[in-house]
Amino acid sequence: MTTPAAKTTPVPGESGGPGAPARPKELTDLAVMIGGQGGDGTLTVSDLLGRYFRKRGLYIYTSRNVLSRIRGGHADATMRASRDPVAAVKPDVELIVAFDKEAAEIGRSELSPDGAILYDSSVFQLDLPNSVGFPFATLVGGAVGQPIFKNTAAYGAISVMMGFDPTQTRAVIEERFTRRGPEALEKNLKALEIGRKAALEVPGLADRWHVADGEAQHQILTIGNQAVALGFVVGGGRFFAGYPITPATEIMEYLMRYLPAFHGVVRQAEDELAAVNMIIGAAYAGARVMTSTSGPGLSLMTEGIGHAGTAEVPILVADCQRVGPSTGEPTRHEQSDLAHLAHLGHGEYPRVIVAPGTVEDCFEITIEALNLAERWRLPVILLLDQALCQNTTTAEPFNLSKVVVDRGTRLTAEQVAKLDVYQHYQFTPNGVSPYVPPGTPGVFSQVTGNEHNEMGHVSVNPVNRVKMMEKRMGKLIHIVPELPVPHLFGDERAKIGIIGYGSTFGPIREAQGALDRAGVKTRFYNARTLFPVPKESLDPFLSAMDVVYVVEHNYTGQFADLIRSALPQHHAKLRSIRKYDGDSFRSPEIVAPIQGGQ
Amino acid sequence: MTTPAAKTTPVPGESGGPGAPARPKELTDLAVMIGGQGGDGTLTVSDLLGRYFRKRGLYIYTSRNVLSRIRGGHADATMRASRDPVAAVKPDVELIVAFDKEAAEIGRSELSPDGAILYDSSVFQLDLPNSVGFPFATLVGGAVGQPIFKNTAAYGAISVMMGFDPTQTRAVIEERFTRRGPEALEKNLKALEIGRKAALEVPGLADRWHVADGEAQHQILTIGNQAVALGFVVGGGRFFAGYPITPATEIMEYLMRYLPAFHGVVRQAEDELAAVNMIIGAAYAGARVMTSTSGPGLSLMTEGIGHAGTAEVPILVADCQRVGPSTGEPTRHEQSDLAHLAHLGHGEYPRVIVAPGTVEDCFEITIEALNLAERWRLPVILLLDQALCQNTTTAEPFNLSKVVVDRGTRLTAEQVAKLDVYQHYQFTPNGVSPYVPPGTPGVFSQVTGNEHNEMGHVSVNPVNRVKMMEKRMGKLIHIVPELPVPHLFGDERAKIGIIGYGSTFGPIREAQGALDRAGVKTRFYNARTLFPVPKESLDPFLSAMDVVYVVEHNYTGQFADLIRSALPQHHAKLRSIRKYDGDSFRSPEIVAPIQGGQ
Amino acid sequence: MVQSVKPVASTWCPGCGDFGVLAAVKKAVAEAGVPVHEEVLVGGIGCSGGIHNFIETNGIHALHGRLLAQAVGIKLSNPGLTVIAAGGDGDGYAIGMGHFMHAFKKNVSLLYIVMNNETYGLTKGQASPTSRIGYEGNIEHPFDAILTALSIPVPNFIARTFSGDPKTMIQVLVEAIKFNRANHGFAFVEDLSPCVTYNDTFKDWRARVVDVATLPGYNPADRQTMFRLCVETMQAGKIPIGVMHRPAAPDPSSPGLELKLLPDKIGPARADIGLESNRVAYEKLLRTAA
Amino acid sequence: MVQSVKPVASTWCPGCGDFGVLAAVKKAVAEAGVPVHEEVLVGGIGCSGGIHNFIETNGIHALHGRLLAQAVGIKLSNPGLTVIAAGGDGDGYAIGMGHFMHAFKKNVSLLYIVMNNETYGLTKGQASPTSRIGYEGNIEHPFDAILTALSIPVPNFIARTFSGDPKTMIQVLVEAIKFNRANHGFAFVEDLSPCVTYNDTFKDWRARVVDVATLPGYNPADRQTMFRLCVETMQAGKIPIGVMHRPAAPDPSSPGLELKLLPDKIGPARADIGLESNRVAYEKLLRTAA
Numbered sequence A, B: 001m002t003t004p005a006a007k008t009t010p011v012p013g014e015s016g017g018p019g020a021p022a023r024p025k026e027l028t029d030l031a032v033m034i035g036g037q038g039g040d041g042t043l044t045v046s047d048l049l050g051r052y053f054r055k056r057g058l059y060i061y062t063s064r065n066v067l068s069r070i071r072g073g074h075a076d077a078t079m080r081a082s083r084d085p086v087a088a089v090k091p092d093v094e095l096i097v098a099f100d101k102e103a104a105e106i107g108r109s110e111l112s113p114d115g116a117i118l119y120d121s122s123v124f125q126l127d128l129p130n131s132v133g134f135p136f137a138t139l140v141g142g143a144v145g146q147p148i149f150k151n152t153a154a155y156g157a158i159s160v161m162m163g164f165d166p167t168q169t170r171a172v173i174e175e176r177f178t179r180r181g182p183e184a185l186e187k188n189l190k191a192l193e194i195g196r197k198a199a200l201e202v203p204g205l206a207d208r209w210h211v212a213d214g215e216a217q218h219q220i221l222t223i224g225n226q227a228v229a230l231g232f233v234v235g236g237g238r239f240f241a242g243y244p245i246t247p248a249t250e251i252m253e254y255l256m257r258y259l260p261a262f263h264g265v266v267r268q269a270e271d272e273l274a275a276v277n278m279i280i281g282a283a284y285a286g287a288r289v290m291t292s293t294s295g296p297g298l299s300l301m302t303e304g305i306g307h308a309g310t311a312e313v314p315i316l317v318a319d320c321q322r323v324g325p326s327t328g329e330p331t332r333h334e335q336s337d338l339a340h341l342a343h344l345g346h347g348e349y350p351r352v353i354v355a356p357g358t359v360e361d362c363f364e365i366t367i368e369a370l371n372l373a374e375r376w377r378l379p380v381i382l383l384l385d386q387a388l389c390q391n392t393t394t395a396e397p398f399n400l401s402k403v404v405v406d407r408g409t410r411l412t413a414e415q416v417a418k419l420d421v422y423q424h425y426q427f428t429p430n431g432v433s434p435y436v437p438p439g440t441p442g443v444f445s446q447v448t449g450n451e452h453n454e455m456g457h458v459s460v461n462p463v464n465r466v467k468m469m470e471k472r473m474g475k476l477i478h479i480v481p482e483l484p485v486p487h488l489f490g491d492e493r494a495k496i497g498i499i500g501y502g503s504t505f506g507p508i509r510e511a512q513g514a515l516d517r518a519g520v521k522t523r524f525y526n527a528r529t530l531f532p533v534p535k536e537s538l539d540p541f542l543s544a545m546d547v548v549y550v551v552e553h554n555y556t557g558q559f560a561d562l563i564r565s566a567l568p569q570h571h572a573k574l575r576s577i578r579k580y581d582g583d584s585f586r587s588p589e590i591v592a593p594i595q596g597g598q
Numbered sequence C, D: 001m002v003q004s005v006k007p008v009a010s011t012w013c014p015g016c017g018d019f020g021v022l023a024a025v026k027k028a029v030a031e032a033g034v035p036v037h038e039e040v041l042v043g044g045i046g047c048s049g050g051i052h053n054f055i056e057t058n059g060i061h062a063l064h065g066r067l068l069a070q071a072v073g074i075k076l077s078n079p080g081l082t083v084i085a086a087g088g089d090g091d092g093y094a095i096g097m098g099h100f101m102h103a104f105k106k107n108v109s110l111l112y113i114v115m116n117n118e119t120y121g122l123t124k125g126q127a128s129p130t131s132r133i134g135y136e137g138n139i140e141h142p143f144d145a146i147l148t149a150l151s152i153p154v155p156n157f158i159a160r161t162f163s164g165d166p167k168t169m170i171q172v173l174v175e176a177i178k179f180n181r182a183n184h185g186f187a188f189v190e191d192l193s194p195c196v197t198y199n200d201t202f203k204d205w206r207a208r209v210v211d212v213a214t215l216p217g218y219n220p221a222d223r224q225t226m227f228r229l230c231v232e233t234m235q236a237g238k239i240p241i242g243v244m245h246r247p248a249a250p251d252p253s254s255p256g257l258e259l260k261l262l263p264d265k266i267g268p269a270r271a272d273i274g275l276e277s278n279r280v281a282y283e284k285l286l287r288t289a290a
Ligand SMILES: Cc1ncc(C[n+]2csc(CCOP(=O)(O)OP(=O)(O)O)c2C)c(N)n1
Pocket: B243, B244, B245, B246, B272, B296, B297, B300, B327, C044, C045, C046, C047, C048, C049, C064, C087, C088, C089, C090, C091, C092, C115, C117, C119, C120, C121, C122, C123, C128
């Protein structure tokens, strides 16, 4: 094997001089963007780096930018490793690993001033400052056969640039490739060495950056969709029907693995209409149920969700938001379904919309949502977004300490036997009628989406109609004390408020840090109940502030609109920070308007 | 034939004494409620009365209260005849014609103090004051065979009570039954005489009320659904796909009759998903299109309407609102889809919601809506309600004087040939790209609901995404000058405002009259564009008022909410008058809260 | 005995074919030995779909066209229930067509009765997918559900009955319900149920129905033979009724879907979801999953 | 010549069966003599559904499962267009099943190509309605679209092709397009188009396809014979391809629906809707209607 003639342009170290040996720059937070053609495995590099940094006790956050196609086309991932918990894309990137030209082009604007671009010079040439080309594909072409090993070679080169511990660098390869068989492992180890060697031979390339070890040893690495699936199981969820759709499919796939061990059923339905009606049937029969979908499927479920609202069948619908409307951008990020959900369906019925801010919260809120649905016998929406659903994050291991399963008034056969009368839609002070599953001896029920009387028979009596509307809609008032409360962060005396939900949690927290360092005190209201609009906590929050920024991923400012309509007296304080280009917030995009006082 | 022993309780005339001959009471406005078992033809009576009063130049308004079943069960209709134009149910009823007991029970609360109940004593007995029983069914049983003729007999009795002109009374029967053949006609004429004779034999029954002739000689009698169908045809609509649903079906049925003569196509689709996608296909190909539906179907169209928004395909969707949510009450009245429509679908796209207030306006706004859809290439919703759709009303004959067909920038083959470049989604100042129908030589287009570039190819480029969102959403700003303007009524200096849309028009106008007579000046903003919220006209309207009542048929105050969110600065002025029991407003229900200052 | 919901008087027009179905279902359920409280009737939207209100049992009124999806959810959630879905031809073959086709494929052990009257009764007599050419301006070919059912290679139970022939109907329904209760899979019965108000086909049907069991070569285990017999019967202007398909011997390797998924028949609705009963398993799951 | 949209490079994985369909459609359209600007390709959602972006013609990308509804709307709006809808097996037989079945019934003269790969390609390889038992945990019986198509008694054109046999595919597509252009009705072609990434069935299919035209008794005018031939072929472990049904002689009394509705072939999109041209007729309508 011959040593490659690496093509380099100066990579500045702290010492600055081209080619001069540089002292490693010490970082507590680092980002590497890896890009190439979709399906050729380039994203493996981010996985390998993530594994390494996890071994070193760092927090990881990986975001992906992929097209809605299986192979080809540009795809990239950005891996962030930090000594502190992170749940946002780092605004700047230290290293770009470019297997195609687009990677360099897309990534450049975020490259940090002392960042570098490592690219595969067997595929293209780059004439950018701070770039180093290795013909990775050619390099591994000889010794190990297939260009797919270029990824491992690149990992090797990076390990040199970042002064990785060689043993643990190898351990990562072993961990990842052992199950692919000895041959695959051996070839990858070879590719690793090829990459390492090539990098070591370029003067001044080694040890550009160094990240001190962290303490996140016990964290798990997960995604929101997995946390939701786990929350569903331990929250007692037993029936799931869905239809594949990005970025929701993983929830179904995880549940296909988990649920059968618990008398549970997961069905891929023929479409979303079937999915939502299947869970309605299953919930009517007495199971805790869920479906998960994204925009197009959600729109198709509109009629079904309204049916659950009127018929008072407890269902949980996870909406993994992506770029809309219509087919939109299936793989990309947005939060633009809230307005639709808050007003979903013809006619009026109660629904609750909850939104977790972190993967830990995905687990917790899913359980809360199951309890809310069944206790109040109404549809609950679990509002997620692509970044929260699919970006990998280190998280506290999930545990059962906060898990409560509360099924509300569900009567057993013994309890039923003691009743004089059982009416499925009995009027009660809080609007919730006791539930008896079909199959219980001695008692029948009729359930319907037509307007009905207490017995469940069709009725168009105007007096009954008004009472039934008040019964159902009244739940939205009585339920308030049980709804997930907001999480508040930052200075309690701040006069600048920030409101956000879902994956904006991470960028907002990061923006708060930056603002704080700049002397701007803020208070962050992380909304976890979005509908009914949590006036009880929002009103005092808004009252206490001079100005409040609502941060969200959509064009019209949907959450701000809901708040404005619910609390119009505070309208003059509300500002909107919106992003709708398919990508998630970087903290400076939140810092700038707040600092600018816009 | 023997004279029946009519069972009567006193019917007060102006002279008051039981049985005493009474002077006819002169009325300018009269209501008769007719009720019986659904499907047995009792509603024919209201039809016959309507025909008679039309001959006398009166304005007619007939509302129905029927169950969602074909035969049996109680059904009633209330026929109003007035010397002035009317478009509301009269708050009190002079005469109840009861073929079943329920009719009397349901109608009683609205019976005017000097009103009477005429009932079929062969079916039941009534012990109410002011009631007269004739065994109508038995009466006609002998002479003409079937109890169905009881209706005509009742009409005969009424004709006596109201001092009808005997010749014209007969003429109505001839008009209505001639096409059923000579036998049917003859039997009905016999039944008429039986009824007349019976009534004449009861002392004091004749000539209770009298309504002077009016001047509405040239008016037509129609329903909103027919007006929409006619507007669609003359507005150039040529393709309609729908699925049967109450109270929308008539639009499809009328168009099945009208459109084939104009190269038009009407298809009953397999479901509403097909219907909306069929019209999208037809509009893409270059036709003016519409579908009509009600709540459940509308919910199913959610995805398709969003697709039209993103793909920029001009479609018109008529939503004939009924009681929701879910299957709700198919035959009854509500306005509870507005919030859903304003936020319809995942993601964000422009849509326009227009709402006619009268049947004349149904005709006009349908034409405007077709122009708006095609000029701006977006989905337009024509928001109707059961009362407007199905209640029969006298109206000015439709004419072509205001009809304009404006197709916007639709390029001919000649125009296209002169272009350098054609891009289906070309960026333009107002967001509307010129349209070329497929089939035009020399040019191609790509149309999609995925995010796309100007050429119509899929794109996830963030810069393009932002521009495309701004292109589409910007239409909602540029379109404003072309949107249907509100109609304003009442005192220009009034400080009390009323806002309403759709069929609340009639009751509000009537309430204004009553308030005016009570010295309360009001100004009525009849909204004809509901979304985008017409801030340009609402803001000055709200500014000029001290207090504004939003009158609507739903629980949450949906239009009030939209206004509040769009114009939060006026929130303190907004009051809500809501009704959601399935029935339409009676004017006192609007008068009372306004007079009470609630 | 607790007092709960009682049947209401039917909302059908006098003489409607649906009365026949109502009577037959009541009898068949009793004859098949179904404890009433274990029965769930899922109604569609349409005149026919009101049936669940007229029987003393558990009922759920689904959305238009979605009754099969709800029925599948019910059965897979509690396989101990006897689930009967019943609705109209519009409900099942128009808006519900997708679920209809997939019901055969899924093969969940439930009974689906389509009350076919070749019209949309409740919306006042528009053409339905089974309407003949010419009915209310219909220009599309009528759909034949039996032929299509026979085309789906899954061991279901397939039959057609006629409201004018209650004896056969009861027999067929009893067999179908027993088929379900033995977890053999999906049972589909199309009943010819005339709409006397908008499309009175009683006379026409009475004259044309032919019991397939009387035809030479009748072999309900063989789809292809039955397909041929049905096509030939129709070509002769007749309408085949009777059992069109039942597996020769139910294949134990391919039972109803509920049994493949839930061999112990407990299922989601009856599972103990208490935290304590599951703690050990949950902890293991959380440890190993993420 | 005005510059308008040009095809983009395909987004398919190298080796994907869909390339075969793309090539065959291009050739067939040319061979059938369709002026390209009169062609409209309606794409479904899925890998397959991108096809309209890769051909120089008019394209519309429908919603998932709704391509047939849009295609019907297009053809009935402008019967002069040659409309080809193409999408995946998930798109067509899962979410689109209702429209699929009704397309046969409607019998509008358009071509529908299902690119069947027995998987959901674009969402990364879940089981589809045609997946075999065992594929990705699938426990439902695979759907056979040809058998079902044969069960619908309407004079459509029905065929199956294989991406590995481009010659037959082109022949079949040319015939189908000509059938459409002669307004004979709906044409359905299922193409076996392997997904090399998630479900590479090339080898399996190559070994098992059998041209039905070579079978004894082949008679595509007779559905019932073809039904039997297909069932027998499948029972022998083979997969029938070729033309499964074409009317013996297209029945002039039952042409494509567009011709029944629009005998003069002008249609909604090309109608003159100007007020002046219609004034007399409109005035009459308004006078007589209400
Ligand atoms: C989504 C939706 N679309 C339309 C309707 C209106 N609708 C009620 S019943 C019915 C059809 C009834 O026909 P069928 O299913 O054959 O039942 P039948 O009344 O003939 O027994 C329709 C279209 C509805 N309820 N929901």
